[in-house]
Amino acid sequence: MLGLAALLGACVAQGPSSPTASSFSAEEAAFIRKTGTGVIEGHAFRTRSKGQVVNAAGEVVRLIPATAYARERFNRVFGKTKFLPHWRYPNEQVDPRYAEFTRTTKTTARGKFSFDKVAPGTYFVSTQVIWGEEDQVFREGGTVYDEVTLTGKETEPVEVILSGH
Template sequence: MTGLDWRRALVRLATMLVVIAVVSGCVSTRAPVVLTASFDAQAASFINASGRAKVSGQAFVRRNNGKLLRAVGTDVFLIPRTAYADERIAALYGSRNQLRWGVRMPDADPLYEQYMRKTVASSGGSFSFDRVADGEYYVVAMIHLPSEVSFNQFPILERVNVQNGKSVRLVMRGY
């Protein structure tokens, strides 16, 4: 091999090592989450009760360049706080309001989604749930991200407590 051939071989090897390092960093090395709580439809049933409160707000993510991306035309979920929801949310979000990437969650109980309410955010990123009964809830808003990233939705979370029929207004921020 000539000196030029050695350089090309080293460049190829270095390129392969960089690609392997990048790809392996994208694969989750976390163990799958094991949930101990089972979904309890009775505990979540307050989501179906008609209340006097409204849970409303606006959701957005601030990018590194300072630009705001609003939850425009995306799904926003109102989830009743139960032991099952607490465990799923803790595994997915930890103590933050943003999703922890790479978490290997088991599929949700099929009834879990039936005990959620869903709305679609307006063109300004606003959302509203009417006739919400007293209780504790999670609000999860999805933000569409530009196509230059490998994932296209960024979920953010807030916990809300509706008491005495009083409405709650949220400003949901992701960073």
């Protein structure tokens, strides 16, 4: 949980203390607080080097409006990938309102999750998949995300796979 919180509050590509060029806009993110008819369902996991699948069991999943501020942060943290290794979690202050304009849920033991009553818009969906002993200095896994857009015309749930690929 702390790792994901640190990730959401950080930027790494230009250094741990470089601020975002964009300012957080509550007005731009406000669509997340609207009630919609959309459903986002997903599965969060990572595949280890020998093919073993590790589910994101009991992890917090965040639904984040893809505002200019969020888009800049994700681009700087992840670059061109959809996975950030656990040991690369950045450490930086984030606008406190950024977290206020997100929704969260938890994954099942099998890494499944769902958001209902989602308003139309573009979102980042993010969680972490970590394994190894909690007291280990270098645990394996990291944070995964994907982007999803709801138009408001969906009649079936939109499926998201969070695997880092």
